[in-house]
Amino acid sequence: xxKNYHVAIVGATGAVGIEMIKVLERRNFPVGKLTLLAxxxxxxxxxxxxxxxxxxxxxRDDSFDGVDIALFSAGGGISKQxxxxxxxxxxxxxxxxxxxxxxxxxxxxxPEINGADVKNHQGIIANPNCxxxxxxxxxxPLHQAFGVKxxxxxxxxxxxxxxAQAIExxxxxxxxxxxxxxxxxxxxxxxIAFNVLPHVDSFLDTGYTKEEMKMENEGRRIMHLPxxxxxxxxxxxxxxxxxxxxxxxxxxKPVSVAQAHDVLAKAPGLKLTDDPKTNxxxxxxxxxxxxxxxxxxxxxxxxxxxxxxxxxxxxxxxxGAALNAVQIAELI
Amino acid sequence: xxKNYHVAIVGATGAVGIEMIKVLERRNFPVGKLTLLAxxxxxxxxxxxxxxxxxxxxxRDDSFDGVDIALFSAGGGISKQxxxxxxxxxxxxxxxxxxxxxxxxxxxxxPEINGADVKNHQGIIANPNCxxxxxxxxxxPLHQAFGVKxxxxxxxxxxxxxxAQAIExxxxxxxxxxxxxxxxxxxxxxxIAFNVLPHVDSFLDTGYTKEEMKMENEGRRIMHLPxxxxxxxxxxxxxxxxxxxxxxxxxxKPVSVAQAHDVLAKAPGLKLTDDPKTNxxxxxxxxxxxxxxxxxxxxxxxxxxxxxxxxxxxxxxxxGAALNAVQIAELI
Numbered sequence: 001x002x003k004n005y006h007v008a009i010v011g012a013t014g015a016v017g018i019e020m021i022k023v024l025e026r027r028n029f030p031v032g033k034l035t036l037l038a039x040x041x042x043x044x045x046x047x048x049x050x051x052x053x054x055x056x057x058x059x060r061d062d063s064f065d066g067v068d069i070a071l072f073s074a075g076g077g078i079s080k081q082x083x084x085x086x087x088x089x090x091x092x093x094x095x096x097x098x099x100x101x102x103x104x105x106x107x108x109x110x111p112e113i114n115g116a117d118v119k120n121h122q123g124i125i126a127n128p129n130c131x132x133x134x135x136x137x138x139x140x141p142l143h144q145a146f147g148v149k150x151x152x153x154x155x156x157x158x159x160x161x162x163x164a165q166a167i168e169x170x171x172x173x174x175x176x177x178x179x180x181x182x183x184x185x186x187x188x189x190x191x192i193a194f195n196v197l198p199h200v201d202s203f204l205d206t207g208y209t210k211e212e213m214k215m216e217n218e219g220r221r222i223m224h225l226p227x228x229x230x231x232x233x234x235x236x237x238x239x240x241x242x243x244x245x246x247x248x249x250x251x252x253k254p255v256s257v258a259q260a261h262d263v264l265a266k267a268p269g270l271k272l273t274d275d276p277k278t279n280x281x282x283x284x285x286x287x288x289x290x291x292x293x294x295x296x297x298x299x300x301x302x303x304x305x306x307x308x309x310x311x312x313x314x315x316x317x318x319x320g321a322a323l324n325a326v327q328i329a330e331l332i
Numbered sequence: 333x334x335k336n337y338h339v340a341i342v343g344a345t346g347a348v349g350i351e352m353i354k355v356l357e358r359r360n361f362p363v364g365k366l367t368l369l370a371x372x373x374x375x376x377x378x379x380x381x382x383x384x385x386x387x388x389x390x391x392r393d394d395s396f397d398g399v400d401i402a403l404f405s406a407g408g409g410i411s412k413q414x415x416x417x418x419x420x421x422x423x424x425x426x427x428x429x430x431x432x433x434x435x436x437x438x439x440x441x442x443p444e445i446n447g448a449d450v451k452n453h454q455g456i457i458a459n460p461n462c463x464x465x466x467x468x469x470x471x472x473p474l475h476q477a478f479g480v481k482x483x484x485x486x487x488x489x490x491x492x493x494x495x496a497q498a499i500e501x502x503x504x505x506x507x508x509x510x511x512x513x514x515x516x517x518x519x520x521x522x523x524i525a526f527n528v529l530p531h532v533d534s535f536l537d538t539g540y541t542k543e544e545m546k547m548e549n550e551g552r553r554i555m556h557l558p559x560x561x562x563x564x565x566x567x568x569x570x571x572x573x574x575x576x577x578x579x580x581x582x583x584x585k586p587v588s589v590a591q592a593h594d595v596l597a598k599a600p601g602l603k604l605t606d607d608p609k610t611n612x613x614x615x616x617x618x619x620x621x622x623x624x625x626x627x628x629x630x631x632x633x634x635x636x637x638x639x640x641x642x643x644x645x646x647x648x649x650x651x652g653a654a655l656n657a658v659q660i661a662e663l664i
Contacts, residue, residue: 150635154486154578156528156567178510189611194572196488196616198629198643203608207589207631208641216634231635233578233643235488238570240526246486246565257539276535279521284528297530299539302548303482303563309540311530311565 004032007329008067008091010082011074012036012056013045015164016096019322020071021049027326037063038074064089069329072096073321087123092332094125094325098210101126101218108221111327112268113140118331125328128222129214130320131155131234135245136222137319138295138312141267142260143223146306147252150229153215156237156244157200158284161316162187170238192238200234209234242284243320244313251306257298260308264295269319274298282313293319336364339661340399340423342414343406344368344388345377347496348428351654352403353381359658369395370406396421401661404428405653419455424664426457426657430542433458433550440553443659444601445472450663457660460554461546462652463487463566467577468554469651470627470644473599474592475555478638479584482561485547488569488576489532490616493648494519502570524570532566541566574616575652576645583638589630592640596627601651606630614645625651 007024011017017038024031034049036056043058057063059078064070064086072079072086073096080099087093100106107117108126110133118125128136139148159166166187173183173193183191190197201211216230265272273282274296282294293314301307314320339356343349349370356363366381368388375390389395391410396402396418404411404418405428412431419425432438439449440458442465450457460468471480491498498519505515505525515523522529533543548562597604605614606628614626625646633639646652 152484152580152635154565156488156569174506175510178507190615191617194570194617196569196571196576198576198578198613199608199611206634207608207629208634213634229635231580231633231639231641233486233629233641235576235578237488237528238526239528244528244530244567246530246567248484248563276531276539279531281530283522283530285523285526297539297565301563302538302540302545303484303561307563309563309565 004030005068006033006035006066007031008035008037008064008070010037010059010070010072010078012047013038013042014073015160016073016317016321018047019317020073020325021047023318023322023326025050027330029326029329035063035067061085064091067091069094069332071325071329073325083124092121092125093123094127094328096127096321096325098129100124101128108218109328110136110222110324111331112137114222114224115331118328127321127325127328128218129211130161130316131157131211131243131245132215132218133320133324134243134293134314134316135215135247135312136219137267137270137293137314138264138310139247139249140223141263141270142249142251142255142308143225145259145263146255148225148228149250149252151215151250152231152248154233154246155235156239156284157234158239158241158243158316159192159236160241161243167240170240188236192236194238197236198233200236239284241288241315241317242313243316244282244284244311246311248301248304248307248309250304251308254306255308257300260298269293270295272296282311284313287313287315290315291318291323336362337400338365338367338398339363340367340369340396340402342369342391342402342404342410344379345370345374346405347492348405348649348653350379351649352405352657353379355650355654355658357382359662361658361661367395367399393417396423399423401426401664403657403661405657415456424453424457425455426459426660428459428653428657430461432456433460440550441660442468442554442656443663444469446554446556447663450660459653459657459660460550461543462493462648463489463543463575463577464547464550465652465656466575466625466646466648467547467579467644468551469599469602469625469646470596470642471579471581472555473595473602474581474583474587474640475557477591477595478587480557480560481582481584483547483582484563484580486565486578487532487567488571488616489566490571490573490575490648491524491568492573493575499572502572520568524568526570529568530565532568571616573620573647573649574645575648576614576616576643578643580633580636580639580641582636583640586638587640589632592630601625602627604628614643616645619645619647622647623650623655
């Protein structure tokens with residue numbers, strides 16, 4: 001196909017929006033026209049894209065005239081308000097927010113896992129939660145081979161998952177501590193520098209956070225596995241970029257580390273980084289800026305019958321957001 | 333009893349040794365004489381203790397003449413070499429290293445859990461691993477009420493658990509990054525600033541680290557529960573002081589969050605910090621310097637039948653080391 005597409009990015013000035021531009025460039029996405037949309041506050045800014053400076057315009061009801069593909073990453077409220085308008089204007093929406101993820105009419109897609117679901121879309125396709133997407137990159141190939149029943153997981157989530165202001169907050173808190181000044185908190189309810197917060201997203205009545213339930217809820221949809229169970233603790237850590245997850249997974253079939261290595265070594269979008277003898281394991285610092293997620297620390301789980309323990313890390317702005325969204329757009 | 337004891341601290345200049353002095357002072361331990369021992373390199377230093385400056389002397393074979401209680405925190409090698417000499421000289425040894433923890437002749441004790449085991453000692457009593465001790469402070473009261481079968485856990489361990497050099501390494505790496513200078517690594521194999529390392533202690537052939545297996549091995553001995561299973565991922569995080577652990581625990585009996593709250597609120601040495609509505613949960617930054625461990629984020633585990641998920645944090649230099657050792661000495 002030689003067709004070039006008119007692509008719009010909603011939330012273009014945000015951490016994910018900027019990555020979306022870079023991913024479109026890097027993957028030579030056939031962009032005929034690029035429309036960068038943001039709030040009135042950011043309108044007028046210029047962002048480098050495809051060798052030019054593209055002016056950001058204000059998101060309005062009529063912003064989607066002639067747009068083929070609209071990539072949304074400006075929060076659930078904006079997606080709910082403007083997503084249907086973009087569809088009405090003829091665009092296909094790839095939405096990075098949680099607004100439509102559990103809507104049965106909206107496919108929720110990780111291209112390496114359920115790319116075929118894209119064809120069922122009715123105008124909107126949802127991009128999954130970042131921690132879920134990164135974990136599933138390793139869990140899905142294992143599921144195909146051994147049949148996953150449930151997982152127990154604890155996350156180590158970078159501040160960039162919260163956005164650009166959170167990156168600034170960590171930086172400024174570290175600088176304040178360095179200078180012996182008092183620490184200011186704006187984004188997080190508690191100091192994030194030299195601390196960890198067992199609190200990502202808002203709390204549900206069950207005591208879990210919304211973020212913690214996404215792995216089970218979204219995992220079931222993405223893997224087409226309604227019986228999948230996931231008990232997760234999501235924790236914010238003072239890391240700038242890339243999430244990590246410690247996983248204990250129980251399978252239907254017996255599984256060995258050697259078998260798991262074979263399966264994971266062949267998995268697309270995933271790098272097997274597992275040689276403890278040389279202190280080689282996935283590190284968020286090494287995953288930052290990389291498209292591939294990394295998996296390592298594989299071991300036969302000592303508290304599960306058919307179980308594996310492992311550690312997975314990935315750049316949540318890429319696989320957890322911008323990369324996955326552009327991969328979905330490529331499937332459309 | 334009005335007897336005053338001759339107490340020796342082996343490794344007095346280390347992070348834990350210094351805490352041991354403070355804990356002895358704070359708890360008004362009946363110290364008649366205090367002998368501070370360290371390597372030749374540290375001998376001659378003076379440390380404040382009980383309102384005086386006490387000179388550190390070199391650890392030698394004859395260092396334990398007349399000593400009643402010897403608190404060891406200078407690594408497993410020193411404990412193996414000098415522990416038996418101290419016993420021969422008539423002292424009771426409380427050892428903070430892993431040297432004797434799995435020796436069936438040596439009680440492994442958390443006073444709130446199995447303080448009675450102290451009476452079976454043959455000269456040496458072992459202090460448990462810090463992450464294990466902190467986790468068990470919450471797990472033991474739950475076990476008494478509901479019967480624990482197994483846990484899945486992921487840790488968030490502070491650099492002070494590695495020692496004073498690791499605190500310096502985190503500080504200097506942060507300062508280097510702040511100044512735009514290259515990061516130097518001496519203590520950890522990878523940068524710890526703004527990173528997390530799924531690697532604490534050395535690797536076993538199973539792929540688990542020694543640290544990761546301590547919760548199962550030491551937990552069985554401390555709780556007198558040989559069937560206890562624990563699959564753990566131990567992770568070093570850029571926090572200065574206090575460890576945190578995300579736990580999924582399976583019990584014999586059904587358990588509700590309300591029941592668990594009742595049990596944990598009454599547990600000695602533990603503070604129930606669990607009010608998500610007000611963003612109240614245990615934070616390592618708040619636990620640093622406190623004797624009590626904190627537990628919160630209680631929820632009915634969504635992937636276990638009789639299960640609870642929770643989050644526990646504690647100062648590993650205190651409950652995980654110095655405090656627990658002095659508590660053991662108080663039982664002797």
